[in-house]
Amino acid sequence: MSEEYSLEIVNPEKSFLSKNDVTEVVVPAFEGEIGILKDHISIISFLKPGIIKIFSKSGEDSYYVNDGIIEFKNNNLSILTSLIFNLKDIDKEKILEIQKSTEEELSKSEISDQEKYLLDQKIEVLKSIN
Amino acid sequence: MASLDDLKKRISSVKSTQKITKAMKMVAAAKLRRAQESAEKGRPYSDKMNNIILNLSSGISDIENAPKLLSGTGEDKIHLCVVMTSDRGLCGGFNTNIIKKAKLYFQKIMEEGKTLKIITVGTKGYDQLKRAYGGNIIDRISFKESKNVNYFDADKVGKLVIEKFEKKEFDVCVIFYNQFKNVITQIPQEQQIIPLKTSDEETNSSDDNYEFEPEEDEILNNLLPKNISTQIFKAMLENSASEQGSRMSAMDNATRNAGEMVDKLTIEYNRSRQAAITKELIEIISGAESL
Numbered sequence: 001m002s003e004e005y006s007l008e009i010v011n012p013e014k015s016f017l018s019k020n021d022v023t024e025v026v027v028p029a030f031e032g033e034i035g036i037l038k039d040h041i042s043i044i045s046f047l048k049p050g051i052i053k054i055f056s057k058s059g060e061d062s063y064y065v066n067d068g069i070i071e072f073k074n075n076n077l078s079i080l081t082s083l084i085f086n087l088k089d090i091d092k093e094k095i096l097e098i099q100k101s102t103e104e105e106l107s108k109s110e111i112s113d114q115e116k117y118l119l120d121q122k123i124e125v126l127k128s129i130n
Numbered sequence: 131m132a133s134l135d136d137l138k139k140r141i142s143s144v145k146s147t148q149k150i151t152k153a154m155k156m157v158a159a160a161k162l163r164r165a166q167e168s169a170e171k172g173r174p175y176s177d178k179m180n181n182i183i184l185n186l187s188s189g190i191s192d193i194e195n196a197p198k199l200l201s202g203t204g205e206d207k208i209h210l211c212v213v214m215t216s217d218r219g220l221c222g223g224f225n226t227n228i229i230k231k232a233k234l235y236f237q238k239i240m241e242e243g244k245t246l247k248i249i250t251v252g253t254k255g256y257d258q259l260k261r262a263y264g265g266n267i268i269d270r271i272s273f274k275e276s277k278n279v280n281y282f283d284a285d286k287v288g289k290l291v292i293e294k295f296e297k298k299e300f301d302v303c304v305i306f307y308n309q310f311k312n313v314i315t316q317i318p319q320e321q322q323i324i325p326l327k328t329s330d331e332e333t334n335s336s337d338d339n340y341e342f343e344p345e346e347d348e349i350l351n352n353l354l355p356k357n358i359s360t361q362i363f364k365a366m367l368e369n370s371a372s373e374q375g376s377r378m379s380a381m382d383n384a385t386r387n388a389g390e391m392v393d394k395l396t397i398e399y400n401r402s403r404q405a406a407i408t409k410e411l412i413e414i415i416s417g418a419e420s421l
């Protein structure tokens with residue numbers, strides 16, 4: 001029996017990535033990382049800024065996401081996200097740029113705790129990949 | 131009858147207008163292809179989003195505690211209408227059609243004695259609405275600077291709408307845009323985004339048991355604002371494709387009409403030239419005869 005399922009990542013502009021031979025996907029869900037294997041129970045969750053790791057027959061890929069929603073159903077994983085990069089071809093300046101704007105946002109006083117948590121998380125992740 | 135010189139001038143002016151409309155048609159055709167492509171590429175995102183929300187909202191147990199964005203404020207007094215039009219003219223009935231649709235809705239609201247608030251996106255809509263509904267327009271947005279439709283612009287509109295909703299400035303939000311069907315047909319649409327209308331299409335998928343992490347309400351609270359931006363983004367994409375399509379067919383018509391006009395004017399020009407020659411000949415001949 002094969003251990004593969006299909007994955008689709010879409011952002012508002014287009015369908016970003018579609019694969020049929022994924023064996024495991026690790027996503028940075030809001031309450032901690034989730035690894036999804038075949039025949040996982042149907043799940044809906046949303047993502048915090050972090051790294052998506054995709055393991056497939058053809059190799060391993062990592063992507064940075066800003067936010068997103070995942071839905072897993074009948075061995076189909078859909079990830080909706082507004083901002084996504086492949087870690088391989090992201091350039092450092094871009095990361096620094098995002099990091100800077102995030103820090104600015106963080107320094108504003110009127111943000112809620114939850115937002116603060118998300119922004120902190122974002123900076124941490126950005127630092128770690130830089 | 132106009133003089134020969136006048137006719138000549140007319141012909142050359144119509145010809146140069148024709149050149150302009152032809153060029154605009156070409157440009158619109160090129161842009162249309164791109165706009166259409168991105169409208170099609172954008173569909174999976176909004177469809178998926180819609181699906182997830184449908185699944186979620188059918189899973190919610192107590193309606194009373196459901197997020198306000200989904201269930202509404204419980205009242206129906208103040209309507210906010212987001213009217214999306216283009217920033218440029220010369221695109222046929224594109225803007226007029228949206229405005230017509232919107233005005234119908236406005237009248238209905240007014241007759242029912244409800245309060246009307248308007249946000250216009252795109253300058254052409256503002257120009258057309260400011261005379262009749264100037265007092266109702268609370269904000270106007272234009273994305274003249276951005277070349278292509280992008281998600282961040284849509285997000286700005288979405289956030290503005292949500293901010294106003296949270297301040298309880300309105301109860302119901304409706305957006306107006308043109309849906310792109312094909313180059314000749316664009317259908318003006320009204321779509322209610324707050325409270326979200328759970329269309330009756332499909333409630334069949336509700337028997338899937340989803341696991342939620344975190345809780346349903348929390349996911350919904352996060353998802354609904356995003357959905358609003360997504361819906362607005364979708365409307366913007368459809369709108370830009372429609373605008374280019376509408377412009378293309380309008381300019382095509384204009385070019386054809388200009389061609390017809392040139393033909394007609396040329397015939398008239400030739401006729402009067404001929405008449406002038408005949409007249410001269412007659413004068414010469416009758417002059418010679420009288421000698």
